[in-house]
Amino acid sequence: MTSLAFLLPIALGMGLTGLAAFFWALKKGQFSDLDGAAARILIEDEDDDDK
């Protein structure tokens, strides 16, 4: 029973952290260009070495 006193808050805390992270990402516009995010990995930027 005593283990519950630790495990419950830990489980809930982890879930809440994930939820908070999701909301943060949503607010930062991480989901505003899903197609672009998928394509961006393919951009070749070898000549961008000044950045």
Add this chain to the structure above:
Amino acid sequence: MTALARGLAPDAQVHSVLAVPGMHCAGCMGKVERGLSALEGVSSARTNLTARTVEVVHQPGLDMPDLVAALARAGFEAQPRVIVEDAPSAVKPLLAPLAVAAFACMNVMLMSVSIWSGAEGTTRDMFHWISAAIGVPAIVFSGRPFFSSAFAALRRGRTNMDVPISIGVTLATCLSLYETVTHGQEAWFDGTLMLLFFLLAGRCLDAMMRDRARAGVDSLLRQAASGAMVVESDGATRWVAAAALAPGMVMRVASGERLAADGEVIAGLSTFDQSLLTGESAPVPAKPGDPVHAGTLNVESPVDVRVTAIGQDTALAEIARLMDAAGQSRSAYVRIADRASRLYAPAVHTLAALSFAGWMLAGAGVYHSLVIAIAVLIITCPCALGLAVPVAQVVAAGALMKRGILVKDGSALERLADVDRALLDKTGTLTLGRPVPDEAAIAGLSADEASVALALASHSRHPLSLGLSQALAARGVKVADLVDVQEVPGRGVTAIWNGISVSLGKPVAADGMATALSVGDRPARVIGFADRIRPDAAPALAALQALGIECSILSGDSVPAVAEAARQTGLTAQAAASPSDKQAAIARLQGAGRKVLMVGDGLNDGPALAAANASMAPGSASDVGRQASDLVFTGDSLMALPRGVRAARATMRVVRQNFVLAIGYNVLAVPLAIAGLVTPLLAAVAMSTSSLIVVANSLRLARATGRE
């Protein structure tokens, strides 16, 4: 991508947003961002592929034409974005409720599993209280999309799918709270949250499809150039935004530029490509005194145009108004899920009321009867029913997208499945919509002539040159080395090749569209051009007939041009139809009880595309055409038409199967609920099982649609 450290004061920066419609892959994004970042004074450029825009942060010294020119150097046509009301995303408001429902559902389920496996007394009460603490706020937050929609429907005296959902969710939450307070045995927080999670997932899928369609919403006004070079009285020119143009001003329109306003040519001779506006395939010549329209493309040489009408008065705006009116009739279409819920909701509520009355009569007491009635409502909550339609449509749309057909809206598939009549535009739809050089003439060119022709053609933006260079490049012709290349507007391109003067230009005498290639003193080669019927047109039309869809041509082009296309395809045709004629033709067929599919590409097809029961446009269509149509197919083949119809019909078959499966589950579960045998555990298992079955059945569509 961002060049942060350029020593610019951050407060002096200006944000500009440009639409870049031609950007469609990672390579394009890279080119756009690099092209803009290389510009002096630009501190960052970030593309958005979904909206086809780029946001530039730059110094105030730079203005729109500089940015557009930089993009043109990178090979992209761009326009400053017209700030129309930014269409709100349909997915975004659902993402947060979905995430909250998922989080709460998982955590409450954690408690519920302990209760089901035998937690007793204080432990169970504590678990119930924790569940309530997580569940109630989560239900209030995640349920908002349903509550508000149900409330809106009820206020208008109607009912929709959200009404039974809202009632079920509210009652289940109240019952669970009561059970928690009174140390009861069963709380339904887990089932309620799972229901909300599944339903929100369905909603999100549906909204995702609609968001893709929205990406082109503000594109109508983008078609018109958003400004023009205006000639002042002292002869100087300055750039004026479209909104600031006034009748009487004189615009200098370069070749390859689109007109920003309706007007009258006052100086210069040129031809205007009106194909998007009227469907006419051949460019129309214009001399001083001739009227020209906003949105048409100046093909040949620079002209001065006096503005006669602006903004709301232009021919373009007239088409926009027609489309608006046409779109309203379509919005009256009731989607299949809503039709189903009109039957479903009253049946479910009657059933719950009857079970309450029945148990009261049997002497079970108010509390017990109420618990059973609520159990009936929870078990019949249309969880699988809510997924039945969107999942099938999203799977089919995904499979179609891989085959080059973009579906903009779930209801498009429902409407396309019913179609029994098809009207096809000619220019750009049945035909490729671009001049294609005569095969025999091309084959007759010697190797060096072909390479000279390609080199000359690549220096001009004239449609014939573009067609010629495309055809020659496709044959693997090498480009010859030319010096001293000059393009004389209205005449052609001249250059020096190996000391010989060469030219590509207007032939002395020719029928229809043609260009003449002369190399030194060799005899001139005349290459004829014609707009070709799309490859696969015949088998595609035959396949449509086989599906029971009668086809005919409805074009704005001249009678001889349409007659030729009709002869080649064996279809009946109506020629020289104006945008409102097209709309009227569709209304006539609809009046006769036909379900019409309109396939078109131009601005002039816009109202017809919006008025038809379903519509398709090729990817080469005008923004307006693409925006007004339900499906857009990329690639040259017309086989996309029968493929789309077959996929739509297959989708509707699966949707109906899903309904049968979802309702079949209710038929099994409802007697148990009425008998008072349903526990929260059973409800959770039944709900997820039926949802999984519906999803699995829908996934079959990916294979069926992909196989064809």
